Amino acid sequence: MSAVQETVTDAPAVEAVPKRAMTLGTGTSLVMLALLIAAPLFVKNFIIFQMTMLLIYGLAVLALNILTGGSGQFSLGQSAFYAVGAYTSAILMEHVGMNYALTLPIAGLVCFVFGFLFGQPALRLSGVYLALATFALATAMPQLLKLGYFEHWTGGVQGLVVTKPDAPFGLPISQDMWLYYFTLVITIAIYIFSVNLLKSRSGRAFMAIRDNEIAASAMGINVALYKTLAFGVSAGITGVAGGLGAIAVQFVAPDGYTITLAISLFLGMVVGGVGWLPGSIVGSAFIIFVPNIAEGISKGLSGAVFGVILFLVIYLVPHGARQVALVAQHLVGKLKQR
Amino acid sequence: MELLTNQVLAGIATGAIYACMALAVVMIYQAIDHLNFAQGEMAMFSTFISWQLLQWGVPYWGAFVLTLALSFAGGILIERLLFKPLAKAPILTNVAGFIALYAIINSVAGLIWDFTIKQYPTPFGSSPFLGSQLISTHQAGMIGVTILLLIGLFFFFRFTRMGLAMRAAASVPESARLVGINTSWMIALGWGMAAAIGSIAGMMIAPVVFLEPNMMLGVLIYGFAAAVLGGLTSPFGAVVGGFLVGIFENLVGTYIPGVGNELKLPIALALIVTVLVVKPAGLFGRPIVKRV
Numbered sequence: 001m002s003a004v005q006e007t008v009t010d011a012p013a014v015e016a017v018p019k020r021a022m023t024l025g026t027g028t029s030l031v032m033l034a035l036l037i038a039a040p041l042f043v044k045n046f047i048i049f050q051m052t053m054l055l056i057y058g059l060a061v062l063a064l065n066i067l068t069g070g071s072g073q074f075s076l077g078q079s080a081f082y083a084v085g086a087y088t089s090a091i092l093m094e095h096v097g098m099n100y101a102l103t104l105p106i107a108g109l110v111c112f113v114f115g116f117l118f119g120q121p122a123l124r125l126s127g128v129y130l131a132l133a134t135f136a137l138a139t140a141m142p143q144l145l146k147l148g149y150f151e152h153w154t155g156g157v158q159g160l161v162v163t164k165p166d167a168p169f170g171l172p173i174s175q176d177m178w179l180y181y182f183t184l185v186i187t188i189a190i191y192i193f194s195v196n197l198l199k200s201r202s203g204r205a206f207m208a209i210r211d212n213e214i215a216a217s218a219m220g221i222n223v224a225l226y227k228t229l230a231f232g233v234s235a236g237i238t239g240v241a242g243g244l245g246a247i248a249v250q251f252v253a254p255d256g257y258t259i260t261l262a263i264s265l266f267l268g269m270v271v272g273g274v275g276w277l278p279g280s281i282v283g284s285a286f287i288i289f290v291p292n293i294a295e296g297i298s299k300g301l302s303g304a305v306f307g308v309i310l311f312l313v314i315y316l317v318p319h320g321a322r323q324v325a326l327v328a329q330h331l332v333g334k335l336k337q338r
Numbered sequence: 339m340e341l342l343t344n345q346v347l348a349g350i351a352t353g354a355i356y357a358c359m360a361l362a363v364v365m366i367y368q369a370i371d372h373l374n375f376a377q378g379e380m381a382m383f384s385t386f387i388s389w390q391l392l393q394w395g396v397p398y399w400g401a402f403v404l405t406l407a408l409s410f411a412g413g414i415l416i417e418r419l420l421f422k423p424l425a426k427a428p429i430l431t432n433v434a435g436f437i438a439l440y441a442i443i444n445s446v447a448g449l450i451w452d453f454t455i456k457q458y459p460t461p462f463g464s465s466p467f468l469g470s471q472l473i474s475t476h477q478a479g480m481i482g483v484t485i486l487l488l489i490g491l492f493f494f495f496r497f498t499r500m501g502l503a504m505r506a507a508a509s510v511p512e513s514a515r516l517v518g519i520n521t522s523w524m525i526a527l528g529w530g531m532a533a534a535i536g537s538i539a540g541m542m543i544a545p546v547v548f549l550e551p552n553m554m555l556g557v558l559i560y561g562f563a564a565a566v567l568g569g570l571t572s573p574f575g576a577v578v579g580g581f582l583v584g585i586f587e588n589l590v591g592t593y594i595p596g597v598g599n600e601l602k603l604p605i606a607l608a609l610i611v612t613v614l615v616v617k618p619a620g621l622f623g624r625p626i627v628k629r630v
Contacts, residue, residue, distance in 0.1 A: 068430070074430075121611065121615050124614075124615050124618050125611075125614055125615070125618055126618075128372070128373050128566065128570065129566060129614055129618060129620075131373075132562065132563065132566045132607075132610070132611070132614070133611045133614065135559075135607075136604065136607030136608060136610070136611055139559070139603055139604060139607065140603075140604030140607065140608070143601055143603075143604050144604070263437060266430075266433075266434075266437075267434055267437060269430075270430050270431055270433070270434040271434070274428065274430055300445075300448075300449050301445050301446070301449055302445065303441040303442065303444055303445025303448075304441065304442045304445035304446050304449075305445075306438075306441050306445075307437075307438040307439065307440070307441035307442035307445070308438075308442065310434060310435075310437070310438035310441070311420065311435065311438045311439075311442075314424065314427065314431050314434055314435055314438070315423060315424070318424065318426075318427035318428065318431045319427075319428065319431070320431075
């Protein structure tokens with residue numbers, strides 16, 4: 001226990017996570033997967049919808065995790081990428097009449113390019129300065145979407161209504177359940193992609209930059225390229241999440257994508273554990289359910305209750321769900337030795 | 339030309355608000371090395387305390403001094419109780435803590451004083467200043483207070499034992515500990531001072547934007563922008579940054595066609611980011627030398 005505690009508490013700002021610690025063991029992964037597949041069969045449609053949102057926000061938190069936990073760049077602008085993804089999907093579906101599944105890769109691509117380009121000026125900034133720049137992006141986005149100039153496409157302040165897809169091939173399941181499984185498949189695919197990305201040469205370059213930029217460049221890593229690439233990948237995944245979100249909620253409007261969303265995603269990352277990809281889903285659960293719980297405890301003081309819960313979480317586990325997982329792993333290891 | 343000077347003057351008047359807030363932001367940045375997102379809410383809470391004191395019949399300057407003392411104590415208390423245990427946690431966890439503090443203070447203030455908008459008195463009066471329609475005596479007074487505060491801080495950090503110890507503790511904690519400075523208490527002191535300066539900012543701003551729990555949201559964003567623009571390491575830069583942001587915002591609103599109130603903020607922020615891209619440490623900040 002003490003050994004784990006020490007290695008965990010003495011970490012720098014964005015901790016260096018060993019490659020292996022970024023993922024779950026095979027056994028745990030399979031149990032999680034089985035749970036995610038089986039759960040919707042036993043619950044009501046509204047809960048299925050919430051689980052879909054859980055996966056979608058999980059994806060968005062994962063994207064931020066790649067950027068911050070992987071390459072060490074901080075972003076408060078994820079809501080902007082999410083919005084671009086959502087609008088790309090919604091516009092393609094409603095104005096062009098494209099199939100919903102086909103709009104997602106396009107949303108991802110558009111956001112990748114957008115993120116990659118945004119990463120260029122962001123290259124010169126780090127820490128709080130980068131936070132301010134991304135923050136500016138997040139505050140500007142809802143205003144840009146409201147502009148009269150784009151109103152024909154975006155629907156202005158009113159936004160766009162998106163039709164919910166039916167299950168294909170005449171499958172006898174509800175729309176919500178179909179969308180859930182559809183989202184689950186995409187989430188798993190992106191999760192596997194992300195794990196492998198961080199294990200690859202590019203992923204190691206990200207981490208080298210995170211740990212020491214100057215040393216990384218001295219070893220021949222193209223710092224500018226990889227930093228912007230991290231922004232692009234993160235934005236791309238967030239864009240896919242945004243597209244899925246638009247389909248799930250059946251509605252896009254500028255005020256759904258304010259800075260509050262970006263802050264929520266950030267909290268999700270911290271609660272899940274910075275740099276630990278499986279934690280993204282835990283963080284996503286936190287940002288979806290805890291505000292509701294707080295509202296349930298006290299209507300007038302819901303903000304205060306939320307704050308207190310958040311404080312409790314960061315006191316008990318300053319490194320988020322990752323810390324819990326490490327302690328658990330340690331305990332299991334001890335049991336096995338006996 | 340007259341339009342330009344008028345807009346610049348109006349910009350300076352709003353800039354004074356941002357400068358006040360930016361000064362508080364820089365103070366805490368000096369002491370704890372990160373930005374405190376709950377700064378605005380702390381200032382709002384202090385302002386409500388002073389409002390309550392005024393309601394109870396305490397004279398203005400009495401309430402002013404009492405609020406300063408209470409805020410100072412409150413800032414130290416928050417640091418001791420909530421953030422000292424997080425001293426070893428990662429920075430991002432601390433940032434999450436600031437957001438939690440923000441939510442708590444905002445919600446508690448809403449419960450105690452509710453969300454209706456309240457009038458707040460000004461000690462300087464609100465007649466036109468020197469015959470100008472654009473700057474009232476209150477705004478001139480606010481600029482004066484900001485400048486006095488800046489001079490006071492300059493002397494405190496340059497010439498007093500305590501001020502020097504705080505700077506040492508913030509820049510090289512290890513060496514500061516070796517020469518016998520209690521760095522942990524210096525951080526608490528920094529929180530206290532930031533809270534006190536925040537309360538001054540709040541009491542100066544409240545007559546302009548009116549008192550309510552969400553009054554600081556916009557101001558804090560501009561305050562951050564101003565602090566970052568001026569350079570987070572320089573109180574002087576923060577004040578200049580505040581005035582610049584105020585002027586920027588007004589000129590953008592006047593001269594760029596099609597910019598309503600809604601686009602003022604994004605454009606002002608975009609300009610600031612542009613400045614930062616050219617000068618990453620802010621206008622007056624010390625460039626940080628990186629070592630391997």
